[in-house]
Amino acid sequence: MKLLRSQPRRRTPLPNQVVRAFLLLFAAALCACRTVPGTGRSQLNLASESALSEQASAAFAQMPKANDPAGLARVKAIALRVITAARTAPKGYGDATLPPPAAWEIAIINDDKPNAFAMPGGKIGFNSGMFRLTPTDEDIAVILGHEVAHVVCRHGNERVSQGIAAAVGAVAVDQATRDQSAEKHQQAMAAYGAVATLGVILPFSRSHESEADQLGVVYMALAGYNPAQSVTFWQRFSKEPGARMPEFLSTHPSDQTRIQDLQKLLPMAQKIYSAQQVKAPAR
Template identity: 40%
Template sequence: MILAVAAFLTGCQTVDETGRSQLSLVGDTEVSSMAVQQFEQMKSEMPISNDPQMNAQLQRVGKKIVDSARANGADLLPSDQWEFVLFESDQVNAFAMPGGKVGFYTGIFPLFDSDDDMAVVMGHEIAHVSADHGQEKVSHQMANQMAGTALSIGLGIGGVDRDLSQVVMASYGAGSTYGFILPYSRTMESEADHIGLIYSSSAGYDPRRAVPFWQKMAAQGGERPPEFLSTHPGESTRIKAIEKMMPEVLPLYYKATGQ
């Protein structure tokens, strides 16, 4: 347990755009290398769409958002070094990885009525990268494993019987998931919404499209688990948070568009 506490005390950094302190136990280079390898594997295993209109939109919005993020101080690769790939899939999803790798699935494109809609998603995904959320997730997993190992060793040293040890470890697993891993995941998703709207608004995309877009996203699929069991904030939580961001991001949009 001492090792886990030491990790928290020595392995923290701050998200520039929000000032939030985050756990950082792994370097950018290591995570970027793993992400690039994973992305290359995806390209070799999944069909890639050559649709000219979709690809043009993906490249156009993606590079503009990266340029905006860099103009806002994000430590990112130049936009011409990013790779934006359109995967042929019914999945209504998108992602961005450290190392400048972005993937959108064709299944999400029917929800885009304009570049403004795509910018909502693109900003969110690029924000995950600029805020080092990939490194943070890996760090949380490492810290959780360290604490679990320390607890197991402590139970053994303390002479706790096997049955009780199993109950304690099971309780620790559930507690760390619902009390640590999932809440931090929801925090990162909300933070990506916030930072992403700063990027997209500064790039001249209308942030007011965020609310109707996420409402359309929420309408996809079936029932969702309760918020405390989810990696993402609930629909109402997300919408309320985005509405509160409008006084901050609308002036950025007006400035970028000369309004």
């Protein structure tokens, strides 16, 4: 692509496709808004959940599974309690449409990086490398509570929807500035990219992580695991080499922010946990 054009280009109106794409996106946004459980935030869900679930199944099937029956049995037992809590959580914190616990596919992924994930449609992957940071069942409940909360909040769908909206916006900026000099056009495109990434996509991702933390401690408490362990776990995780990123550019909140936010949530989560202990003291 040429960096400088000698002649300014003739002004052309926005093509019909761009106008149509915007109108379609606007109409879709009007009917695809959903309220996130627990926080009440409004989110955009443009993608079909069943299509996402199919894609997730295909990706999950390709992942290398570890042969660790004892580790798998441990993660499964905790996951079943956390999923039950997420399906039955009161006051709009849960999602009764989640697949029932027995329908979830759970696997230990043969990967030394400490990581875990949950996918739309009911899949949980727990990396073998995560076990070195999870000496207690409470630690595993912290992770599973957080990951199941991402599914309840449909964060995967929202990320896809943001990608669609950002792509439509990029086409519009491209078209709107195409008559300016190539330099100005490039500057406008670069500015749009920075605003879309730092102003919309990353902060939304950080809000996703905070929402998952917030609902995650509720689910672990309802499942009978002490939510105080969430602070201990994230403190341990933050000492893991390579687990930290500068907050400004990261999709995750800084460890310090996350731990402070969790400490604020603990009194509420402890109340839920204590109520569970009265109901089911044998756990």
